[in-house]
Amino acid sequence: MKQRISYIATLYVAMLAGFAMQKPLFMATNATGEEALSLKDYADVVWHGLSLDATTAAYLTILPLLAVMASVWVKRMPLRRWMAPYLIVAATVTSLVFVADTTLYAFWGFKLDATVFAYLDSPSEAMASVSAGFVLLRVAAIVALAAATAGVMVWLTPVRLTEVKRRTGGTLVLLLMGGALFLAIRGGVSESTANIGQVYYSERQFLNHSAVNPCFSLLSSMGKSRRFEEMYDFFPEEERAALYEGLFPTPGDSAAVKLLNTQRPNVLIILLEGFGAEFVESLGGAKGASPNLDRLGREGVWFTDCYSNSYRTDRGTVCALSGFPGLPQTSVMKIPAKSRHLPGIARSLGRAGYETDFLYGGDINFTNMKSYLLSTGYQRLTADTDFSLQERTTNAWGVNDDITFDYLYHTLAARTDTTKRWHTAFLTLSSHEPFEVPFDRFPDDQRLNSFAYTDDCLGRFIDRLKQLPQWRDMLIICLPDHGIAYPQGGQTDYTEPRRYRAPMLWTGGAVKGPYTVDYPVNQTDLAATLLGQMGLPHDDYPFSRNVFGTEYTYPFAFYTFNDGLAFHDSTGITVYSNEAGRVTLDTPTPSPTRLQRGQAILQTVSDHLGGM
Numbered sequence: 001m002k003q004r005i006s007y008i009a010t011l012y013v014a015m016l017a018g019f020a021m022q023k024p025l026f027m028a029t030n031a032t033g034e035e036a037l038s039l040k041d042y043a044d045v046v047w048h049g050l051s052l053d054a055t056t057a058a059y060l061t062i063l064p065l066l067a068v069m070a071s072v073w074v075k076r077m078p079l080r081r082w083m084a085p086y087l088i089v090a091a092t093v094t095s096l097v098f099v100a101d102t103t104l105y106a107f108w109g110f111k112l113d114a115t116v117f118a119y120l121d122s123p124s125e126a127m128a129s130v131s132a133g134f135v136l137l138r139v140a141a142i143v144a145l146a147a148a149t150a151g152v153m154v155w156l157t158p159v160r161l162t163e164v165k166r167r168t169g170g171t172l173v174l175l176l177m178g179g180a181l182f183l184a185i186r187g188g189v190s191e192s193t194a195n196i197g198q199v200y201y202s203e204r205q206f207l208n209h210s211a212v213n214p215c216f217s218l219l220s221s222m223g224k225s226r227r228f229e230e231m232y233d234f235f236p237e238e239e240r241a242a243l244y245e246g247l248f249p250t251p252g253d254s255a256a257v258k259l260l261n262t263q264r265p266n267v268l269i270i271l272l273e274g275f276g277a278e279f280v281e282s283l284g285g286a287k288g289a290s291p292n293l294d295r296l297g298r299e300g301v302w303f304t305d306c307y308s309n310s311y312r313t314d315r316g317t318v319c320a321l322s323g324f325p326g327l328p329q330t331s332v333m334k335i336p337a338k339s340r341h342l343p344g345i346a347r348s349l350g351r352a353g354y355e356t357d358f359l360y361g362g363d364i365n366f367t368n369m370k371s372y373l374l375s376t377g378y379q380r381l382t383a384d385t386d387f388s389l390q391e392r393t394t395n396a397w398g399v400n401d402d403i404t405f406d407y408l409y410h411t412l413a414a415r416t417d418t419t420k421r422w423h424t425a426f427l428t429l430s431s432h433e434p435f436e437v438p439f440d441r442f443p444d445d446q447r448l449n450s451f452a453y454t455d456d457c458l459g460r461f462i463d464r465l466k467q468l469p470q471w472r473d474m475l476i477i478c479l480p481d482h483g484i485a486y487p488q489g490g491q492t493d494y495t496e497p498r499r500y501r502a503p504m505l506w507t508g509g510a511v512k513g514p515y516t517v518d519y520p521v522n523q524t525d526l527a528a529t530l531l532g533q534m535g536l537p538h539d540d541y542p543f544s545r546n547v548f549g550t551e552y553t554y555p556f557a558f559y560t561f562n563d564g565l566a567f568h569d570s571t572g573i574t575v576y577s578n579e580a581g582r583v584t585l586d587t588p589t590p591s592p593t594r595l596q597r598g599q600a601i602l603q604t605v606s607d608h609l610g611g612m
Contacts, residue, residue, distance in 0.1 A: 003158060003161060003162060004068045004071065004072075004161060004174065005173065005174075005177065007064075007068065007079075007156070007157065007158060008061065008064060008065055008068055008174075008177055009177075010156055011061060011064055011153065011156055011157070012057055012058070012061045012181075014152060014153065014156060015056075015057035015060055015061065015153075016050070016053055016054060016057045018094075018149060018152075019049075019053035019056060019057060019094075019213055019215075020046050020049070020050065020053055022098050022214075023042075023045050023046050023049055023210055023211070024042050024045075024046070025102065026098075026101070026102050026105070026210055027041075027042060027045060027206075027210045029102050029106075030102065030105050030106055030206070030210075031206070041207060044201070044202070044207065045207055045210045045211045046211075048199050048201045048211045049199050049210070049211035049212065049213060051187065051194070051198055051199060052194065052196070052198070052199050052211075052212060052213040052216045053213050054184045055184055055185055055186075055187055055194040055213075055216060056213045056215045056216045057184070058181040058182075058184035058185045059185055059219075060090055060094075061181055062178075062181060063086055064083060064086075064087075064157075065174065065177060065178055065181065067079065067082055067083055068161070068174060069171060069174045069175075069178075071161045072171050072174070076160050076161070076162075077160065077161050078159070078160055079157055079158050079159070079160060079161050080154065080157045080158065080159045080160075081159075083154075083157050084154050084157070087150055087153040087154050087157065088146075088150045088154070090150075090153070091145075091146045091147075091149035091150035091153060092142075092146040092150070093215075094149065094215055095142050095145040095146040095149060096142050096146070097112060097214050097215050097218055098145065098214055098215075099138050099141050099142045099145065100112055100116065100138075100214075101214035101217075101218075102214075103138055104116065105209070107129070107433060108494070108562075109485065109494030110209065110494055110561070110562045110563075111196075111209050111212050111214060111217040112214045112217055112218050113217055113218055113220075113221035113222075113329070113562065113563075114218065114221040114222045114329070115221075115329065115331075115562065116218075118314075118331055118334050118367065119367070128396040128397045129396060129397075129432065129433035129434050130433070130434065131434070194216070195220070195579070195581075196212050196216070196217060196220060196579040196580070197577070197579050197580035197581045197582070199211040199212055199213075200577075200580040200582070203584075205494075205495060205584065208580070221329065221563075227610060228327075228330065228606050228607070228609040228610035229606060229607045229609075229610030229611065230610070231327075231329075231330075231606050232578075232599070232602045232603045232606045233603065234596075234599040234600070234602070234603050235596075235599070235600065235603065240600050240603050240604065243596050243597055243599075243600035244597075244600040244601065244604050246554065247554070247556070247597060247600070247601060248542060248543055248544075248545055249545070249551040249552070249553075250539075250551070251528065251532070251537075251538055251539055251546060251549065251551070255532055255533065255546070255548050255549055255550070256548055256549065256550045256552075257515070257548040258512075258533065258548075259301055259506065259511060259512055259515060259533055259548070260475065260510050260511065260512065260533050260534070261509070261510050261511070261512055262473060262510055263533075263534050263535045264352075264421055264473075264534065265473050265474060265475035265508070265510035265534075266415075266421060266422050266423070266470070266473055266474050266475065266510075267345075267349065267354070267422075267423040267424075267475050267477070267530070268412070268423075268424050268425075268426070268474065268475070268476045268477070268508075269320070269321070269345070269423075269424070269425045269426070269476075269477045269478075269479075269526075270425075270426050270428070270458070270476065270477070270478045270479075271316075271317060271320060271425065271426065271427045271428065271479065271480065271481045272428050272431070272454060272458070272478060272479065272480045272481070273313065273427065273428045273429050273430070273431045273432050273454070273480070273481060274431050274432060274451075274480060274481070274482060274483065274484045275290075275293075275428075275431060275451060275454065275480040275483075275502075275503065276308065276480055276482070276483020276484060276486075276498075276499060276500070276501060276502055276503075277483065277498070277501035277502060277503055278483060278484070278485070278486035278498065278499070278501075279448070279451040279452075279455075279486060280293055280294060280297075280503045281294055282294045282297060282304075283304060283501065283503055284498075285486070286448055286451075286486060288441070288442075288452070289442075289448055289451050289452050289455065290451065290452065290455035290503075291455065291459070292455045292456065292458055292459025292460075292462070293455050293458065293459075293478070293503060293505065295459070296458075296459070296462060296478075296505055296507050297503070297505055298514060299507060299514060300505055300506050300507030300508070300511050300514065300515075301505070301506035301507070301511060301514075301515045301516075301517065302503075302504075302505060302514075302515070302516050302517070303503070303504035303505070303517045303521055304516060304517065304518045305501075305517070305518055305519060305520045305521065305557070306479070306501070306502045306503070306504040306517075306520075306521050306522065306523065306557070307497075307500045307501055307502055307520065307521075307522055307523065307557035307558075307559050307568065308480060308481070308482045308483055308500045308501075308502045308522075308523045308559060309325045309326045309500075309522055309523050309524050309558065309559050309560065310325070310326025310482060310559065310560055310561075311326070311482050311483075311494065311499075311500075311560075311561050311562065312331070312482055313367070313427070313481045313482065314331045314333040314334060314366075314367035314368075314369065315327075315331055315332075315333070315482070316480070316481035316482040316523065317333065317369070317372075317427065317481050318332050318333050318339070318342065318372065319522075319523045319524045320479060320481065320523050320524070320526055321344055321345050321346070321376065321425065321526075321527070322342040322343055322344050322345075322376060322527065322541075323343065323524045323525070323526065323527035323528060323538075323541040323543055323544025324342055324343075324524065324543055324605075325522075325524050325543050325558065325559075325560065325601070325605050326559070326560050327560060327602070327605060327606060327609065328560045328561065328562055328563040328564060328565065328578060328602075329562055329563050330609070331367065332609065333367055333368050333369060333372045334367055334368045335368075336368055336371045336372070336375070338609060338612050339368070339371065339372045339375060339376070340371075340375035340376075341612040342372075342375075342376055342612075343376070343527070343540040343541050344375075344376025344377045344378075345376075345377075345423070345425075345526070345527050345530065345531075346358075346373075346376055346377030346378045346379075346423060346425070347376055347377030348377070348527070348531055348536060348537075348538065348540075349377075349421075349423045349536075350377045350379070350423075352421070352534075352536055353421055354421045354422055354423045355379060355420060355421070355422045355423070356377055356378050356379045356380070356422070356423045356424075357378060357379060357380040357381070357382065357422070357423075357424050357425075358373050358378040358380070358381050358382070358424070358425045358426075358427075359382045359383075359404060359407070359408055359411075359424065359425070359426040359427070360381075360382070360383050360384075360398075360404075360426070360427045360429070361383070361384055361387070361392070361395070361397070361398040361399030361400070361401070361403070361404040361428075361429050362383065362384055362397045362398035362399070362427075362429050363383065363384055363398065364381055364383035364384075370383075378425070382407075383398075384398040384399055387399050387403070387407075391403050394438075395429060395430055395436070395437075396433075396434055396436065397429045397430075397432055398429055399429075400429075400430050400437065400438065401428045401429065401430040401431075401437075401453065401454050401457045402438070402453075402457050404426070404428070404429075405457045405458070405460070405461040406461075408424070408426055408461070409461055409464055409465065411424075412424070412465065412468070412470060412474075413468055413470070415470060416469075416470075418473070427481065428454055428457075430450055430453060430454055430457075431450045431451045431453070431454045432450075434446075435447045435449070435450035436450075437449065437450045437453040437454075438453070439452065439453035439456065441453075441456075447486060447487075448486065458478065462476070462507065465508075466509075471508065471509040472509040472510075473509060473510055474508040474509055474510055475506065475507075475508045475510040475511065476505075476506070476507050476508040477504070477505070477506050477526065477530070478503070478504070478505040478507070479502055479503065479504040479505070479523060479526065480502045480503070480523075482500075482502075483499045483500055483501065483502060484499070485499050494561055494562070495561050495564060495566070495575050495577070495584060495585070496585075497566060497568065497573050497575070497585075500559045500561075500566070502523060504521075504523075504526070517547065519547075519555040519570075520555045520556050520557040520568055520569060520570070521545075521547045521555065521557060522545075522557050522558060522559075524543055524544050525544055525545045525546075525547050526544070527541045527544040528541050528544035528545055528546040528547075528549075529544075529545070529546050529547050529548060531546075532546035532548060532549055533548065542608065543601075543605060543608075554569070555569065555570065556568060556569040556597070557569075558598060558601050560602065563577070563578045563579045564576050564577040564578050564579070564584070565578070565598045565599070565601075565602050566585075566598065567594045567595065567597055567598030567601075568594075569594065571589075571591055571594065572586070572587050572588050572589065572591060572594065573585065573586075573587060573594070574586050574590075574591055574594035574595045574598060576595055576598065576599070583595060
């Protein structure tokens with residue numbers, strides 16, 4: 001019996017040790033100059049992460065325990081032969097998860113979760129940001145780590161187990177071990193069961209993330225309910241309704257500010273890939289990265305305190321074009337059964353007689369984008385396959401921005417029929433990993449250089465449009481789909497408000513003149529604000545506000561990240577982590593009101609999605 005107890009205990013400890021050893025590797029790989037990690041930080045991460053490591057190791061030890069229990073009643077059971085396939089699979093899966101988590105964290109800034117499966121349906125696009133060597137190195141790491149882990153676990157497994165004389169007693173002892181594993185899986189005897197938040201211990205999010213077991217993170221996210229109306233039940237219904245009251249007022253008929261020369265301009269919306277305020281000098285971003293956007297901001301309507309609502313293109317596109325806030329762990333674009341019920345600027349303008357089209361130099365099928373665009377009113381789509389092979393291989397994601405901007409210019413220049421109204425949306429792509437562009441303003445900073453390139457393309461495009469007669473009736477709106485961290489060392493804290501601050505510009509001949517909006521607004525407010533300026537109804541955008549309407553009396557901004565939310569008004573900003581179950585930022589002074597309003601919005605949006 002000692003042989004069996006020793007084996008289960010040793011196997012469990014070995015798995016626990018393996019998970020603990022992963023943490024310094026994760027930290028060393030993803031740490032940046034801003035992190036300044038000490039030996040104490042490494043030790044603290046390992047120590048605080050042990051509880052989830054223990055839970056995950058217990059899950060993996062269940063099957064070996066059952067096999068050992070069976071061996072009590074089977075003479076001279078060939079345990080190693082029976083267990084080797086399972087141990088090899090377990091080692092391979094855990095190694096794959098660890099390497100994927102360590103690699104993707106550098107891009108995403110959060111731990112591996114079920115989000116990864118949303119991008120596996122288009123693997124070529126998902127890997128467009130990296131080189132073949134990058135992928136091969138990770139594959140080699142997975143193979144090496146899996147082989148080493150499997151070798152140790154198989155070596156620890158006895159070839160055969162000796163017979164047990166007292167079978168009933170032996171079974172009871174092993175059942176007690178099973179009870180201990182159950183407690184480890186549950187996370188102890190307290191009311192709270194094992195969860196990611198239990199390993200959070202620091203104000204530095206990178207250390208908290210380093211402590212989280214990636215296998216547990218992935219499994220726990222996969223197990224969360226997909227009943228959207230049940231995902232964020234912060235308050236009873238009456239309390240939710242009371243907190244939500246007045247945040248998104250019923251659209252009114254009057255506008256406090258009128259910005260346009262005509263109510264029926266031709267409308268061009270340019271979604272600038274990843275182009276957050278970090279790259280706009282006048283908004284406190286990098287110097288010299290976007291002189292054209294800054295220049296155009298002084299000429300047109302310039303929103304200085306606008307925030308993106310989410311953190312990836314598939315989510316941000318929906319926020320901007322449908323006025324629908326992003327959810328922390330759900331991409332509505334990837335759920336056609338839901339996205340087809342969303343409102344859309346294209347559909348609203350189509351009802352008013354506009355012809356609508358969308359331009360993107362990449363794969364428009366990625367993340368169900370094509371389905372979303374068509375279902376929300378875009379009548380014609382132009383994508384990578386509409387360009388030559390040479391053009392669509394100028395960037396890892398497709399057609400570089402200089403080519404698509406030039407294509408767009410000639411398309412608009414050809415629209416000489418003044419009796420027809422049109423709306424075009426254009427999503428750029430060059431300012432995205434791997435940030436390789438035909439430009440060299442910042443040769444030592446590839447990331448910054450790619451945004452400077454897109455800004456250069458934008459500036460030259462606008463200057464060319466100004467020479468056309470079409471300019472007079474044109475309204476051009478520029479805003480990002482989402483922001484990214486800059487400098488790169490800041491990417492570990494994806495919850496930071498600066499990552500979501502977004503430049504929004506309205507320019508074109510249809511704009512009366514310079515105007516600055518310095519109060520908080522959201523990316524999702526674009527739809528109602530645009531339609532309000534045009535005198536068109538926007539009642540079907542419940543989460544979009546006309547920020548120039550007389551009913552807009554409480555300016556605020558709201559955004560979500562994985563897995564949390566933030567609420568910003570004139571009193572400050574509150575950031576809340578759902579997975580940790582606590583506020584991570586509350587400045588300048590703590591405000592339970594900000595938190596409650598942010599939670600009420602998230603609960604309302606979730607309920608609305610569930611009912612669609």
